[in-house]
Amino acid sequence: MTPDDLAAAVSTLVSTLADEGAFRLDSAPDVRVERPKSREHGDYATNVALALAKQTGMPPRELAGMLAQRLATVEGIASAEVAGPGFINVRLDSATQGGLARTVVEAGPLWGHGTSLAGRVVNVEFISANPTGPIHLGHTRWAAVGDAIARVLAAAGATVAREFYINDRGVQMDRFGASVMAVAHGRPVPEDGYHGAYVVDLAAAVLAEQPGIVDLPEDEQLAAFREVAYAVQLGQQQQVLALFGTRFDVWYSERSLHESGAVERGLDRLREQGHVFEQDGALWLRTTDFGDDKDRVLIKADGDYTYFATDTAYYVDKRARGFDLAIYLLGADHHGYVNRLRAVAACAGDDMDDNIEVLIGQLVKITKAGEEVKLSKRAGNIVTLEDLVDEVGVDAARYTLTRYPVDSPLTLDVAEMIRATNDNPVFYVQYAHARIASVLRNAAELGIDWQAADFDPALLDHERENNLLGMLAEFPRVVASAAELREPHRVARYLEDLATAYHRFYDACWVLPRGDEELAGIHVARMWLCAAARQTFANGLDLLGVSAPERM
């Protein structure tokens, strides 16, 4: 029995009692079943009686008593008692609780997956770094978290596409090309260009790719440098992200948006909806109709499209491609975009609370020996994704970046992170998985086929077995809330708690027969429990894009 099953049981019980006339019920309550912090309060507790007290006009304890009496007779429930101001503390019988191990093992890789977001077609856009330099640590947070969000949404039943928007148009690209070209000729990089050391490598790569490039006429050469360097740089970004385990379904080029006529189509769409107007020779979008601070220019007085026009067209295009929810994951420096992007959705005739979502990630601050390292691509002071992975590995990097909510700024000390590698929580969690794998390997070596043996779940009645089962039962709820709130860090935190529960179980409950001991029911039952835990670790780590090692 999972907490959701229990909540459903309580819920039907409430309506049954109301139908019988025990009390008046205006609206069905949102029944919440929780794991109490203290085990003395049972396996589960619910505060329905407290929540319903006002509505029914009954004292909470009296209401709770009525519910508890009936609840105790439900199959699988060992006891139900009223406690405190009106909580109902429920204990499950151990067979019901232990049976969860079988449920988990049989569900396999799908254990924890749900249907709360079934039917939603979601576009998750993240990173979208300019193709003018390497992926750095600022992007890396989203590389890890954005990917995890996509995974979690999919686990909740949504159809998800990961998208990377390539800003391959505009002044920055020209400056980029000019910088690479200058370096290739051994000339100083222009003041407004890119000064990073990586430009030198890029120049070399461009020359290797197209040796004759320096002999082209100046203006042609500039364009050629821009294009070749762009291709090389984008290729590197793609390679590094693949190495990091973040794969995109769509690499969407800004140029293609213009070339395909999507910009005009976007404008048409906005015109149809009637929020476009002309003023001072420019074309504007009245975003203030929907909560933006000021109206925005789409086409400047000189006839050029603004960047905002492109953003707008891009959103309209996403919707036209069939996505009913566009999620944007942006850095804190793009904070001002939130209201205007939402307004864009509304101006396009969409529901800005349902079709668009803009998540802002606070920047990652890096310190080295206690001193802040400033990140600036132009100045060339970069900690890249590649550097990070080289130093701490993909798993530690991904895990460290996904275990914190993105709306709080994160400070990572590079030295600390490297030094603390062995103490990193990721190893604590992975170790639990490897430990289980080892136990089950040993079982196989002993010739034990636990899956074929009789499994009596009622034998799992040790306090730490009970606790571990309780933790396992939480997994589907954790996944669902991580998806609903777009907060994959909840999965990481959960896995850490689960690891504690497992290690404590392992410490107190010997799994395999020792020495010449006969194989008994308790051994089999514990192997089922181990297998269920292993599956949960594997599924949880997978949601974070972190590997679940068989050995460590």
Added chain:
RNA sequence: GUCCUCGUAGCUCAGUCGGAUAGAGCGACCGCCUCCUAAGCGGUAGGCCGUGGGUUCGAUUCCCGCCGAGGACACCA
């Protein structure tokens, strides 16, 4: 100036759709390996949950003010 996010243990941070004794990791200290992985387990020390009000049976959680930190406010890209 306006708006947004945040203030929880020495450090880095969880938790909170209002609930029963506020958590983890790191750091400090003390214990536990003649049999399944000690990257583990058990224990000790460490908190006016920034601050002042309000709502409530009940506030670290919700509302308002204040203080502090970070960020955003272009016919830029």
